[in-house]
Amino acid sequence: MILKKIIIGNWKMNPLTMKEAEKIFSGISKNLKNKKTEVAICPPFLYLEKLGKISKKVSLGAQNICLENGVGSYTGEVSAEMLINIKAKYVILGHSERRAGVLAPLSGESNQDVNKKIKMALDSSLVPVFCFGENERDENHEYLIFIKKQIEECLEKISKENISRMIIAYEPIWAIGKNAKREATPAEFREMSIYVKKILSDKFGIKINMPRIIYGGSVHPENVQGFLAEGADGFLVGRDSLDVKKFLSIVSSAETNF
Numbered sequence: 252m253i254l255k256k257i258i259i260g261n262w263k264m265n266p267l268t269m270k271e272a273e274k275i276f277s278g279i280s281k282n283l284k285n286k287k288t289e290v291a292i293c294p295p296f297l298y299l300e301k302l303g304k305i306s307k308k309v310s311l312g313a314q315n316i317c318l319e320n321g322v323g324s325y326t327g328e329v330s331a332e333m334l335i336n337i338k339a340k341y342v343i344l345g346h347s348e349r350r351a352g353v354l355a356p357l358s359g360e361s362n363q364d365v366n367k368k369i370k371m372a373l374d375s376s377l378v379p380v381f382c383f384g385e386n387e388r389d390e391n392h393e394y395l396i397f398i399k400k401q402i403e404e405c406l407e408k409i410s411k412e413n414i415s416r417m418i419i420a421y422e423p424i425w426a427i428g429k430n431a432k433r434e435a436t437p438a439e440f441r442e443m444s445i446y447v448k449k450i451l452s453d454k455f456g457i458k459i460n461m462p463r464i465i466y467g468g469s470v471h472p473e474n475v476q477g478f479l480a481e482g483a484d485g486f487l488v489g490r491d492s493l494d495v496k497k498f499l500s501i502v503s504s505a506e507t508n509f
């Protein structure tokens with residue numbers, strides 16, 4: 252089965268008001284001409300339900316879920332089941348901005364937390380968008396050991412059928428956000444994608460039905476073609492997903508790349 256390419260917007264803690272959120276979301280959904288690609292937006296929790304009523308052309312996702320499901324005494328948390336109830340489809344998990352020891356650790360999630368959340372999402376039929384990536388690259392390629400451990404621990408005891416349903420996003424930390432050193436090169440993405448597929452095959456027994464492997468980190472309309480040419484199954488877009496014109500241009504590039 253050939254899976255559609257997917258372009259996911261990670262709005263992070265943006266924009267400031269519901270009105271602005273509606274404006275950006277409507278701008279995207281009204282002008283979207285996607286046939287061969289799937290498009291999803293992951294806004295802050297409080298905008299999700301209202302945006303879902305604007306258009307069904309754009310799927311919705313969250314940026315986190317609670318370690319516990321259903322309901323309970325977990326102050327400030329939102330469960331996977333609650334998200335399913337408002338028709339969210341995806342959830343970004345393991346993003347470096349939520350992990351321990353990198354950038355601004357808001358909650359300091361460990362690989363074990365991410366693993367638990369991925370299982371929770373899968374059990375509730377949310378599709379996890381699992382982010383992984385190294386903080387920096389060293390000449391001796393030690394970062395590949397770090398990546399292997401990250402993937403193996405985050406996906407531990409998850410069946411190959413479930414991994415095939417997930418979206419795996421390579422997000423090198425040094426390439427993310429406005430302070431990024433640089434974006435990754437398409438060749439670097441390709442190497443990483445091969446490496447991940449090898450881990451998924453060796454450790455998890457996935458030989459066919461590989462999950463979609465997408466790229467994130469300073470994705471812009473100008474650089475998407477290069478990644479697509481090297482086999483990217485889509486993108487996780489931060490800043491440019493808040494800019495209607497740029498986001499639509501990224502989608503239309505993916506549409507024409509077949």
Ligand code: PGA
Nearest residue numbers: 427428468469470489490
């Ligand atoms: P960026 O963010 O596109 O603004 O670099 C990507 C991400 O963190 O998902």
